[in-house]
Amino acid sequence: MSNCKYEAVHSASQRFGFRLVNELDEWNLLWSDSCVPLSKLMDMKKFQKVNHFPGMLEICRKDLLARNLNRALKLFPKEYNFFPKTFYLPADFSEFRTYTRHRKRSIFILKPENNCQGSKGIRLARNTKVETNGEHVLCQHYISRPYLVDNLKFDLRIYVLVTCCDPLRIYVYNEGLARFATVPYQQPNKNNIDNVFMHLTNYSINKRSKDFNTDEDSGNKRRLSTIYNILEGEGKDVKKLISEIDDIIIKTIISICSVLKRNHISLFLRHTISSACFEILGFDILLDKDLKPFLLEVNHSPSFAMDTPLDREIKEGLIFDTLRMIDFNRIDKKKCLEEKRKYVTCRLTPAQKTFQLLLVL
Template identity: 35%
Template sequence: MQQQQSQDISPWNQNNQDILTVTEQQVDEFKTSYENFQQQQNQYQKQKSIKLNTTNCRGETRLIRKLISKNNWKEVFIDGDVCWLGLPFQYQNLEEYFTQYVNRFPGMDLLAHKTQSSFYLNKFAQYFPEQYEFFPKTYIIPDEIDKFQQEYKSTLTYIAKPDAGSQGDGIYLIKKLKDIKTNESMVIQQYISKPLLIDKKKFDLRLYVLITSLHPYLCYINREGLARFCTVDYEKPNDKNLRNPFMHLTNYSLNKRNTNFQFYSGKNILDINDGTKRTYSSIKKNLEILGYNNQDIENQIDNLIVAYLQSLLPFLEFNSKLIFQKRVAEVKCFQVLGFDILLDENGKPWLLEVNSNPSLSIEHEIFSANGKSVFEESYIDSYVKELVMGDAIKLAVISKENQEELLEFGSYRKLEVDQNETIFSKMMQLYAYLSGYKFQEYLTSSKFQKLANFPQMTSQQFLKNDYDLLFRKIILKSCNNNQMDFFQFINAIEQLAFRLNQDLEIMLDRIIQNF
C-alpha cells in the first residue's frame, strides 16, 4: 500500500487546475514539443536492466535494494554496471572507477566540509561579490577569530557549527563574544533572524543536485525535495530562547526527540499538511497561498546552486587528476549533493550548507513514553529519495553525448553551468604546474620558490630569498610545517601579487604562459 502510493503521485505529471486562454497554434506547438520530449525520454529510459554492485553499501542499503526491486535491476557483488560506495573515495576502490559507474567524486567529501567550503565561498565572494551574496557572512575559527571579533556586532545573532559535527551535533547560537569556544575548530555564521515561517515555525529545504560529468560539466537539480521544520514556534533570538534547539535548528535528528514532532498521516504527501517533515511540492503550495512567487524563488535557488557549482569545478578537476592522472578520461563518476537552503521573510534563499553525503535513510524513529524507539518506513523519505536516487542512477549510465541533449530526465532538469576559466581555475592550474605536472597534494618550499624564476616575480622590495619567508609564514598554523595545501597557496599568491604590486589575474596568465 505504501509503495503504491509513492509510485502514483507526481507533482509535475498532475493536470494543472488553472484554465488558461491559449491559441490553437500554441496548443499545437505545445503538443509537438511534448511529444518530442516523450520520445526522447522513452529512448533513454528503455535501458537494459542495470546490475548494481552493493558490496560497499552502508546505511543506504534498504533504499538501494528497494530501487533494485522496483526497477527490475539486478543486485551483484562484483563487476556491476554501477558500483555503490557508502563511504567517500578510498584507494582500494580505484580500479572500480574504470569499469563501473561510481557514485562518488574523489575529494568531494573535503570540498563540502564546513571549513573548506566556507573558505573558498568567502574567496569567491571576495572576487565576485554580486554572484555570491547567497550565503551568510562566515568566519573560520580559530583562524579568523581576530577578524570575527573586529566585525562582531552586539545587535546580531551568530550560529556556531563545529567543523567535525553532523546532524546538528554541537551547534549553538551566540549573541556575546564570551560565548565562543575558541579552542574548537568551527565556522561561525551570521544567523538569519527573520526566516520565512509556515505555521509559525522555522523550516529549511533539502534540495538534491546531481553531477554526472566534469568534461563536459553536466549538473541537474531534482524537482522534488524535503522541508524540515522546527518543533517549537519561532521567536527572534533572545537570552531566554537562545539555547532552544527545537526553535532555531531544523535538523531532523534533533527535532525527532521532541514530543511536538508531527509524523505525516495524510493521504497525499504533496498536499499542504502539518507534518514536521514535508515534501518541497507541498511547501510550494504553502508559499503560493502566502503570496510568494514560486518561479522567482526557484530562479534564485538555481542561480545560487549554479554559482556554487562553478566554484566547485576547479577543485573537482584537480582532485580527479590527482587520483587518476593519465587515466582521468576513462573514469565514470556521478554524485548527488544535498543543498540546505533557508528562505527569509522576503523569499530570498540562503545557502546554509552543502552535504556530500546526504542521508538516504527511508525510515523514521518513533519514540514511546518510556524512551524506547522503533523504526518505521517514512512515506515522505521513501517517496523523495526513491525519486532522487532512482533517476540519478538511470541518468548517470546514459552516455555523456546523449546527456548533453537532455534538458530534462525523469524528476531532474539540467542546470546551465558556465565552464569558463575563473581566477581560481588559473590558480589551480599553476598549483598543478608547480608540483611537477604530477598533481601532488601539497607544495614544498622548494616547489613554491620556483615562482621566483619567472620574470616580474621578484622586485627590489621582494627578493628571491623572501619566498621561503613567505612560505613559512603562510603554513605557520598548519599541522604539517613543511607543506602547503591549495587553500594556503591561494593566500600566498594573493600576498605575492600585493607585494609585487601586480594585478593578480594578469600575473597568473603570464606565469602560466611561460610553463
C-alpha cells in the same frame, strides 16, 4: 554496497535491475556512504562508476565550504552573497571581532568544522559570548528573521545530481523536503537562545520533540512542492525563488569545478568516453523574511533513511531516477573485458603462453 547502510539504495538499485555482487567481481557500480579510497578509484575499469567525485568534500565539509565561498566572495561580491557571513575560529578571531564591533546584538551559530551528525555540537551565542573552548568551529551569522510557515522556522532540502565535471552537468530533482522546527519561532533572546526545537530545523533533533507532527501536508516534514504551493497562495514569486536557488547551486559547484576536473583526469585515465563518477548532493537552503535564499550547507551523503512513507516516496524515487539518468551502457562491458584480456595476452612471452592465465592485477 559494502559501505552502504540505506535500504532505499538497495531497493531502488534492485528495481533498476542491478544485483549485488562480491567486491572482486566485475561490478558496474560502487555505491558508498562515504568517500572511496583513492587506491580503489585508480583501479576502476572503463565501464565502472562510483557515486562520489573525489574533491567534492571541498564544498561538503563545513569549513572547506566556507573557505571556498569566502574566496569566491572576495572575487565576485555581487554573485556570491548567498552565504551567511562565516568565520573559522580561532584562526579568524581578529576578523570576527572587527566584524562584530558595531554589531553588538548579533547572534551567531557555532558548528563543529566537520560534523555530519545532524545538530550535534551546534549552538547559538551572542557575539560577546562566542567561545571555542579550544576547538575548531565555524562561526556563522545567524539569520534571525527567517521566513515562517505556520509560525515555524523551516529549511529546504534540495536534491542535486552531478553527472559529469567536464563538461559540468548539474540536475535538480523536481521534489525535495522541507524540515520544520517544532516550537513556534521567536527571535533569539536570553530566555530561548538554547531552545533547539525553536532555532534548529534538523529532523534528527526535532523528531524527539513531543510536538513533532508526521502529517505530510501540515507536519514537521513536508514535500518541497507543498511549500511552493503555500508560497504561491501567499502571492510570492515562486519561479523567481526557484531560479535564485538554482543560481546558488550552480555557483557553489562552479567554485570547485577546477578541483573536480583535475582529480577526475588524474585518477581516471581509462574513462575517456564517459564520466567515472556521479554524485547526489543535498543542498540545505534557508529563506529569510524577504524570501531571499541562503545556503546553509551541502551534504555529499544526504540521509536516505526512510522513517516515514514520505521519505520512502521521495528518496527511493530519487535514487531510482538517478540510476536512470546514468548511462551504464555507454561502454560495452563485455567488449572492454575482452580487450583487456587480449592486451594482457599480447604482452606474454612464448613461455608464459604455455600456462593458463588465472589472474592479472
